[in-house]
Every structure is written in structure tokens, then in C-alpha cells.
Amino acid sequence: MNLKGYAQEMFRSELEDAVGPENVVAVVNDAQKDLAIDQYWLTYMWKQKNEELQLPYFIVRPETTEEVSKVMRICNTYKVPVVPRGGGSGTQGGAATMYGGIVLDVTRMVKIIDIDEESLVLTAQPGINGRVLENKLNKHGFMLAHYPSSVDIATLGGYLAARGSGVMSTKYGKAEDMVLSVEVVLPDGKIVETLPVPNHASGPGLLQLFVGSEGTLGVITKIRIRLDPLPETRLFRMIKFNEIHDGIEAGRQIMINRLNPAVIRLYDPGSTKKSLKGTGMDADGVNMVLMVDGFECIANEQMKKVLEICLENGGTDLGEEPGLYWWNTRYDFYRPPLQPSYPLLYGTVETITTYDKIHKLYDKKKRLVEEKYKEYNAEYMAHFSHWFPWGTMIYDRFYIASPPEDSRELFRLHNQIWADCSRVNLENGALLNEHHGIGFKLGYLMPELYGDMFDVLLNIKKGIDPKGIMNPGKLGFGIW
Structure with a gap:
């Protein structure tokens, strides 16, 4: 719903009543505009080219689960899109405000609720920074063995939103393997909690429905996650x-x-x-x-x-x-200055597959990038950084040092290379992504990945979010 005039002011008043006037912020400066995008190359390029951004009505910063619930009830009533956001380290456009609405900034939700030293289980809010959390855990002799490259920016909730991998995932697993349970605020404001442990024979595992959902099904407000002792x-x-x-x-x-x-x-x-x-x-x-x-x-x-x-x-x-x-x-x-960034054109077309297919996949993608895009002097390189008992992921990138200047031509070229690489992935038994997520970057390819099962996902989305307000445009769900 497009709110204007006194309708928008009434909406704002209700939000201020829920979280306090100081925690409902209109977007008026560049720093606040940055909260309308994440680290996705296309959105960053678009901003650098001074192209128009789809800005949110407001940035809303709740501190408690109850405040999130109130905000969700208000947005559901007004049918206003909600984009949950942590540290904004995502690279797939998952935190981009494609349809305006509000940014639900959880970075005030930073409490460590409990460290269970008997079970080695942490309970915490989703907005706590990864580095801050790790430093506090280390003082107790523990670690959250996730250690992603985004640790200085990302939040605990963000780890789960995209099913992230850290550098030690080969032994300790991904974020999805560490989490025990989550508390979630649904689009209508209901507060629900998954079963207290992930391993059971008590019906389907609903925990993993929310892990990796990238804010399209609800807002994660509390996390219980496994810790590990610091190694000798x-x-x-x-x-x-x-x-x-x-x-x-x-x-x-x-x-x-x-x-x-x-x-x-x-x-x-x-x-x-x-x-x-x-x-x-x-x-x-x-x-x-x-x-x-x-x-x-x-x-x-x-x-x-x-x-x-x-x-x-x-x-x-x-x-x-x-x-x-x-x-x-x-x-x-x-990190700067080594971190690749605009005006360099690049993309991380990483994926995962079984050992019998990984050799051919590497060769085919390298050949595709360097031959089809030879006119741009495209480079392809890769490392293999997360290994499983049955296969491995390939963290591969394309680079173009001197891309076109026009923003729309850049947009199309970037998407064309991504589509080509992603379809090579799918044709060779690999997936769209292993640990960065889907966002809106890869959403349009989700039906190709899932086939008829995508309708099952879509029906789940419509059942939980019938008004379509949760992070619309992501995971291929669109808006209705």
C-alpha cells in the first residue's frame, strides 16, 4: 500500500507509540539511504551512479520481541512491506527495500540472554554483532565456531538468515547446523517458538523453515545456538x-x-x-x-x-x-583496500555439489566466463572453502576491470554473467548458492532450481504471510 499525507503520518504515529519516537526515523541523509541497500554489487553501483533508490518510509528500531510484535501488527494492518535488517553485510540484495515500506533494524536487540555452560548453548537476541559476541564468549572459554569473513559487520540473526558458512564449517558445520531453536514474530504479530532442540521425531522440523528464509516469513527475535569450547x-x-x-x-x-x-x-x-x-x-x-x-x-x-x-x-x-x-x-x-568494489565489475557465483560433479563444474564455468566474455577481458578464479562428507562448495568469482560506464548496461551485463554461471551450476547438479543466500539477485531463478516444488514453497509463504508484507521481492516470491 502506498501511504501518503496524513495516512503516512498516522502510520508513523502508531509506530512511534510502539517503539518510541526516537526509534522511528525518516530517511533524509546518505547514511540512512545506505540502510535501503546492502553489499550487493548492483545496488551499490546504482547508488554510486546517483540513480534513484527505492527508499523506505521509515527506519524502525525495536528493542524487544514485544516491540517487534507491535510493529508487525501495525504493518500488517496497513499492508506495508517490512524488510528485516541486521548488519547489512549481505551480498544478494536481501536487505534492499524494493517496494519501500519500512526497514526493521534489529541492531538495538543485542542482549546475551543466557550462556548455558552445562549444555554449551547460547541464547541471545539477533542484533548482536559477530565480533562483539565472539569476544564475550572467548572470555568464558567458548566460541561460536562460525567465523565468517563478515564477522565485523554481520549479526547473529544474519548468520541464520542466509544459512551462512564460516571458515571452520568443515568441522563445526554451518550456522544452520549450530542453531537449536528460534523465536519468530510472524507477519500478523504472533510470537512463536520452534521446538527446543532440532533433533526429534515430533513431526516436521519447522526450525529450518525459518533458517534461510531471509526475512520472508517473519522476524527472528531470539536464537538458541550451540557453542564449542576453545580448542587446546x-x-x-x-x-x-x-x-x-x-x-x-x-x-x-x-x-x-x-x-x-x-x-x-x-x-x-x-x-x-x-x-x-x-x-x-x-x-x-x-x-x-x-x-x-x-x-x-x-x-x-x-x-x-x-x-x-x-x-x-x-x-x-x-x-x-x-x-x-x-x-x-x-x-x-x-576489507579495504583489498576487498573488490565498484567500479570493478565482479560477482561471486559460488555454489555447491557432490564430488563426482565438482571437477567438471569448475572447468565449465572457467571456460564460460573467460571465453564468452573475452571481449571484456573477464577473469575467473576460485577457491574451495567449505567441505562436506559428500561434496564441496566452490567460491568462484568473475572480474571485469574495465566495464561499461552506463548504469543500465552495467546492470544487464552483470545479470547476464550471473544467469549464465547459475545455469551452468544447475545443469551440472549444483545449486544456486551455498552460503550467501538468494535475495533478489537470484530470486527469479528459484523456480528453475526447485521445479514444481517451488509452488510448495510459495504456498507456505502465502499461508504464513497472506498479505505478502515480509521482505517482498526476495527468494523469487514477488509481491501480491
């Missing part, structure tokens, strides 16, 4: 391989033998140059960073076996120092 030791290594497929095979053998190091990070030559050499490491070619953690006696034996597998696959042990250097500089590539 962390052992590092870097291995050099002759070519990327040798490294993939070594990683596969490590995982199918259930050795589960905390980190396996395999870089192709292009990614070595940008990500490793770019941070000051003396490296070239194909390199694998390894980290094994836990009790020292166990970790030492694990590392011996992991190294044995790597050497059997043609690897050369470069020692501990470069692996430790990677650990200490692992976030530098994702």
Missing part, C-alpha cells in the same frame, strides 16, 4: 599442488575418510594471486591451507594423516608458517 591447540599447514584437480581429490579423500579438519581452503592460481599474495604471502600456483584443532594429542595424529593424503596426491608440504599467516590475515581480503 590449532595446527596449520600449507600444501602446494601441481594443479587444482589434484587438490580437489586430496580434499575429497580427507573428507570421505572422515578426518574433518577445521579448515580446508584450496586456492586456484588466480585466487592464490588475489587472496594469498594480495595479503603479503609469497605464494603462487595451487595452494591448500589446512587447520586441525582440538586436543593436541588427537590433532597431531589427524594432521599426520591429512598430510599423508595430500602428499600421496602430489602435494608439497610448505610447512606451518604460511598456514598460520593465512589464519592471522584471513579477513584482510574482505
Whole structure:
């Protein structure tokens, strides 16, 4: 609904009554306009080109679950779109206000409610910053073993919104594997809570319905999530391989033998140059960073076996120092000045599949980007950073150093490369994404991914959100 004049002022008055006048903010400056977008390249480019942004009516900052409930009831009554937002670190346009409405900023919801030291379970609000949370947990001897590259920006709720992966996911799992339960405010203001533990035989697991829903089904207001003890030791290594497929095979053998190091990070030559050499490491070619953690006696034996597998696959042990250097500089590539940004045209077309398909997928996407977009001198590079018992993800990017100047031509070119790469993913048994989410960047491809099952998802969305106010335009759901 498009609110104007006294209708919009009445809407504002009701919001102010719910959360206080100081927590309902009209968008009047650039800093507030930044809350209408996230880190998605297209929205950032659009703003830099001074193109028109779809701004929200207001930024609303609740502090409690009850305040979120009141806000949702008001927006449901007025049929006003709600875009939940944490730190805004997303790269898929998931926090972009495509249809105006309000930004529901949860960054005042920062309480640690409980640290259960017997069960190793944290209960906290969704708006707490990842770095702040980790520092507090470390003082108790614990860690939330997520450690994403966005840790300085992202929030706990954001970890769950896109089913995020951290650098140690190979051993500890993704955010979706760590969460026990969530409290959610539904579009009509109802406050619901999933079952207290995720493993049960008490009907379908509704927890995972909300994890990864990117704010399209409700607002997560409380999270119970698994902690882990800080490890006694962390052992590092870097291995050099002759070519990327040798490294993939070594990683596969490590995982199918259930050795589960905390980190396996395999870089192709292009990614070595940008990500490793770019941070000051003396490296070239194909390199694998390894980290094994836990009790020292166990970790030492694990590392011996992991190294044995790597050497059997043609690897050369470069020692501990470069692996430790990677650990200490692992976030530098994702911060200025190394972080890629506009006017460079780039995209992370990452995906995940099983081991039998990953080799062909890498070769096909590399060939697609570098041959089809040769006129733009497009580059393709990849690393493999999250490994599973059955397969691995490929964190691959395309880069164009000198793209067109026109904003609409840029928009179309970016989307065309994304569509081509995504369809190569789907044609080769891979998914649209592994840990960045869908947003509106990939939403239009969701029916291609899910087939007739997309109608099931859409019916769930309509059942929970019949007025379509929750983050419309994301996950391919559109607006109604």
C-alpha cells in the first residue's frame, strides 16, 4: 500500500507509540539511504551512479520481541512491506527495500540472554554483532565456531538468515547446523517458538523453515545456538599442488575418510594471486591451507594423516608458517583496500555439489566466463572453502576491470554473467548458492532450481504471510 499525507503520518504515529519516537526515523541523509541497500554489487553501483533508490518510509528500531510484535501488527494492518535488517553485510540484495515500506533494524536487540555452560548453548537476541559476541564468549572459554569473513559487520540473526558458512564449517558445520531453536514474530504479530532442540521425531522440523528464509516469513527475535569450547591447540599447514584437480581429490579423500579438519581452503592460481599474495604471502600456483584443532594429542595424529593424503596426491608440504599467516590475515581480503568494489565489475557465483560433479563444474564455468566474455577481458578464479562428507562448495568469482560506464548496461551485463554461471551450476547438479543466500539477485531463478516444488514453497509463504508484507521481492516470491 502506498501511504501518503496524513495516512503516512498516522502510520508513523502508531509506530512511534510502539517503539518510541526516537526509534522511528525518516530517511533524509546518505547514511540512512545506505540502510535501503546492502553489499550487493548492483545496488551499490546504482547508488554510486546517483540513480534513484527505492527508499523506505521509515527506519524502525525495536528493542524487544514485544516491540517487534507491535510493529508487525501495525504493518500488517496497513499492508506495508517490512524488510528485516541486521548488519547489512549481505551480498544478494536481501536487505534492499524494493517496494519501500519500512526497514526493521534489529541492531538495538543485542542482549546475551543466557550462556548455558552445562549444555554449551547460547541464547541471545539477533542484533548482536559477530565480533562483539565472539569476544564475550572467548572470555568464558567458548566460541561460536562460525567465523565468517563478515564477522565485523554481520549479526547473529544474519548468520541464520542466509544459512551462512564460516571458515571452520568443515568441522563445526554451518550456522544452520549450530542453531537449536528460534523465536519468530510472524507477519500478523504472533510470537512463536520452534521446538527446543532440532533433533526429534515430533513431526516436521519447522526450525529450518525459518533458517534461510531471509526475512520472508517473519522476524527472528531470539536464537538458541550451540557453542564449542576453545580448542587446546590449532595446527596449520600449507600444501602446494601441481594443479587444482589434484587438490580437489586430496580434499575429497580427507573428507570421505572422515578426518574433518577445521579448515580446508584450496586456492586456484588466480585466487592464490588475489587472496594469498594480495595479503603479503609469497605464494603462487595451487595452494591448500589446512587447520586441525582440538586436543593436541588427537590433532597431531589427524594432521599426520591429512598430510599423508595430500602428499600421496602430489602435494608439497610448505610447512606451518604460511598456514598460520593465512589464519592471522584471513579477513584482510574482505576489507579495504583489498576487498573488490565498484567500479570493478565482479560477482561471486559460488555454489555447491557432490564430488563426482565438482571437477567438471569448475572447468565449465572457467571456460564460460573467460571465453564468452573475452571481449571484456573477464577473469575467473576460485577457491574451495567449505567441505562436506559428500561434496564441496566452490567460491568462484568473475572480474571485469574495465566495464561499461552506463548504469543500465552495467546492470544487464552483470545479470547476464550471473544467469549464465547459475545455469551452468544447475545443469551440472549444483545449486544456486551455498552460503550467501538468494535475495533478489537470484530470486527469479528459484523456480528453475526447485521445479514444481517451488509452488510448495510459495504456498507456505502465502499461508504464513497472506498479505505478502515480509521482505517482498526476495527468494523469487514477488509481491501480491
